Amino acid sequence: MVEYRIDRRSGVATYVQIVQQTKQALRLGLLEPGDKLPTAREVVEATAINPNTVLKAYRELEREGLVEARRGLGTFVRRGLNTAPADSPLRAELDAWAVRAREAGLERDDVDALFISVLDTHFKGDES
Amino acid sequence: MTETAMEAAALGKTFGRRRRKDALDGCAFRLPAGSVCALVGPNGAGKSTLLSLAAGLQKPTDGTLTVLGHAPAAVRERLAYVAQDKPLHPQLTVDDTLRYGRELNPGRWDDRVAERIVDEGDLDRDARVRTLSGGQRTRVALALALGKRPELLLLDEPMADLDPLARHQLMATLMADAAEHGTTVVMSSHVVAELDGACDHLLLLGAGRVRLAGPLDDLLAAHRLVTGRADTSLDPHTVIESRTTGRQLTALVRPEGPLGDGWQSTAPTLEELVLAHLRAPQAPALSLDDRREAAV
Amino acid sequence: MTTAVSIEKTTAVPSPRGPRGLVWTLLRVHRSALWFWGMAVVIGVGALLWAYGPGADAAWAEFRQMGCDSGRPGLGCDLAGPAGGRYDTVVTVAAGFLGLLPFLTAAWAxxxxxxxxxxxxxxxxxxxxxxxxxxxxxxxxxxxxxLLASGTLLLTLLHRTVYSADGSLRTALGSPEWFRTNTFEANGTLATAYALLGLAVGVLAGLLHRRALPALGTAVVGLAVVASVIDSLRPHLWPVETLVDKHEYPEYTGMVLGDGALTSTGARVPDPICVDDAKCLAEHDIVGFYRDYHPSSHFWPLQLMETAVVLAVAAVAVLIAFGLLKRRTGAAV
Known part of the structure; x- marks a missing residue:
């Protein structure tokens, strides 16, 4: 099960937050194929948000093929998301890069800004 | 696609004969069934009048207001209304108040729904209503409204005298009910933050007129919050409100096409959208009800 | 087929005991008023039953003991003894309460x-x-x-029983005659009619003001005005009887409306107060004296006519109340 945490001040649309947090849970393995997502009622009882927002988020996840709604039963996870496990070569490379960046005298904020600008360059045009 | 929960056409309500005061004037909007609508506006904008008309407690001076496809008085049993000061009989106990709902709504009343709302608040069922705190009273009033299993729930400043925890609890209860039964909810408030996240429709009233109406996402998408140099023109976009600080100009606009270079723009939040319109009473009204209807 | 339907209906709707719906709501919300009325009726019934039985017996016993039933005039017989006083007080207070009831009702409504x-x-x-x-x-x-009608009718019935059973005791005690306002109303249908008028006027005042205190005031004052107007009409609701005598004012029993002197043409003139002065009488052309009055046999005609008037006024108040409510809420009736 996943618990959503809605930040009303983030400026990110509520349904996007639910989509992102579901994906995050899939990436981290908190949700696995076959798991049931909380019902709209359960989500709104915990978060006091609009039920249509939850349904909109679930429709979006369904459209992306991540979950499927089974009539009368609920919404279930269909597949997980590609994740880079903790011991993958990509993570090792990034780790080494971070060490170099620090040696070069970059602050955490500098690294953050650099990382985001590189992400922006490479993932430009992808869904925001 | 959707049924209409509430629809107003040229709706007007005037109080007083000698010194006529328009509480509502030429209002037109349409609210689809199943939506949760925020009714926002400054004090005296006509929010309470509109809700009271929709509840069939008064009749309009001009125009029409249909609720669930009929005149409000004809669908009394399908509506629920919680007035601003949460009227209840003070001498009745909580249990008696629930029985009141059962007795006066034969064939509709759902004891389980009403009892669950009361019990979630840890209320003593034998306590008299006059001994309850503001929040507990609101809870009982809401139990009475939801126990009726309404198709349209009209709430006038429902959260006004609640602490943050009780607000969250009651809003969650409301939303859960809406999720389960598809209840259409219209709630008024002048605290916009209270409604953010809970509502998918917005009806902004100002001086008895509709300022903004439509699906919240569409209304937000129709506006941009822009910053740029003060000497740059914002034509041909509709400027709702603008502020100049030194060389910088900040404005809320309704873009008519792409914004030019040199403008940094972000999507406004509900609060920013509402406040900008409240600060600029002369800004043109925008209703997106019909566009949606045409698109479907 | 019909049986099946009716069975389904009875099982679908649970039928708990006691009143339902709006009736239950009214009784529950106005429980204290209901208690008050219930107590008032119980006390009133108890008091009148006491007056009818032990109270009257004790007064009679006292009366006989004082030797006042012999027909011989006695100074002590003009004043009631303690037992007679108690009896008189109870009956007067009961009739007085019935007279006050419409105003209490109007204020409450x-x-x-x-x-x-x-x-x-x-x-x-x-x-x-x-x-x-x-x-x-x-x-x-x-x-x-x-509730008002049933309680008031019960009390008036008892009052009437007490009143008609103890006629001679009443005469002895100098209790009010049949046409005194409180007695007149408490002995017939008028007490009930006025209580209902109080309800109607109160309800109308409540709808007019939409606030408790001003409505209470208007209801009481409004009822007082309406009741005094009807009260002044009372003697004129049925034709009076006239007694004529050549020498002096005729003997009468009942409600007197007017008297005076008659001339030879039959015209009614104010009494010149000649007493037995024949010259004076001749000078004023007085040939006799008359007296207009209602005998006690007019009790029911007067009672029923006035009841009809009171109920008609109450009905008008109710109609106005419904009209007012409809205009205000615009609701389909």
């Missing part, structure tokens, strides 16, 4: 029943349940009217 509910929004609370304002008002009128 204007204040608590209607005015306060419109003021604090509980009326609107009822109208947003599955209850139309018209049904709400109908129940507000019907339930108290039924």
């Amino acid at each position: 204007g204040g608590a029943l209607i005015g306060r509910e419109l003021e604090d929004g509980t009326a609107q609370l009822a109208w947003t349940q599955s209850v139309t304002p018209a049904r709400w008002l109908a129940a507000k009128l019907a339930v108290p009217a039924a």
